[in-house]
Amino acid sequence: MRIGEAGRATGTKSETIRYYEREGLLPPPPRTSSNYRDYGPEEISRLRFIRRSRKLGFSMAQVKELMALADDPDQPCETVDKIASAQLREVEAKLTDLRALRKELTKLVESCKHGTIAECRVIEVLAGNREELVSQRH
């Protein structure tokens, strides 16, 4: 599988795939006789994972951490737990915020269906005070 096809399969531009390789997120794939990158299903999985994680708001460094967990299951339990727990806390926080946002957007779409114009509280719903607790840590 060449870079263009890999890109179409994962919704990624060729340039971005090469960029991930340069930055160490993707291992350099084998090359064909004419020096084209040649991707297998394993690399496609990894690429798909990177794209999804980035869309969820994780940094490239965090994506690397997650992939390291998957790649090397023989790391000391302490390390795995530390990384996984931290990522888990972030995932939970994102889930909470997204559920609140979903509720508000659903209400908006519903009221539109009935021809009425609802007042929209998207801002208030995410402007709660959890963030203040987070920023205390700095």
Add this chain to the structure above:
Amino acid sequence: MRIGEAGRATGTKSETIRYYEREGLLPPPPRTSSNYRDYGPEEISRLRFIRRSRKLGFSMAQVKELMALADDPDQPCETVDKIASAQLREVEAKLTDLRALRKELTKLVESCKHGTIAECRVIEVLAGNREELVSQRH
């Protein structure tokens, strides 16, 4: 409330707040007699909303769209529905991915607690084929 305090209240650097103002995400606040920006609770809410949304992986343009929904409830229903529905689809997709990721991370942390080293399937869990359907649209 001056810019520094507003920043501490929302986990945002002063520079970033000024940047949001330049880019039109935040309205220019009133100034004090000594030309300092003076923020009220309304602006703080808005700022908090921007920060949360960005962490959830929404672009500044999407954040603007969402805020426009909240600011102007008298827009034609068609417009509101189009924007809200699109954002809702994205929120749902993010929720699905995050739930899968959470499950995998929880498993990892649990097995660590019992001293065993689990095999980690974080990559596989997000490498499913939903993305292929999305990329068909282009």
Add this chain to the structure above:
DNA sequence: CTGCACCTTGTAGTAACTACAAGGTCAAGC
């Protein structure tokens, strides 16, 4: 009245892409 923390504008650097230039590769059609 002088530190010191804060504010102002402006410019330059970073992360994560994204686009484009200049040129090599290769299967399809005449």
Add this chain to the structure above:
DNA sequence: GCTTGACCTTGTAGTTACTACAAGGTGCAG
């Protein structure tokens, strides 16, 4: 067999969303 066009290569420069720093003004505590 040769050209056309879609693909690939490396490299550089532009974009988005910050982030850091410089040079200087503001304001309150001691």
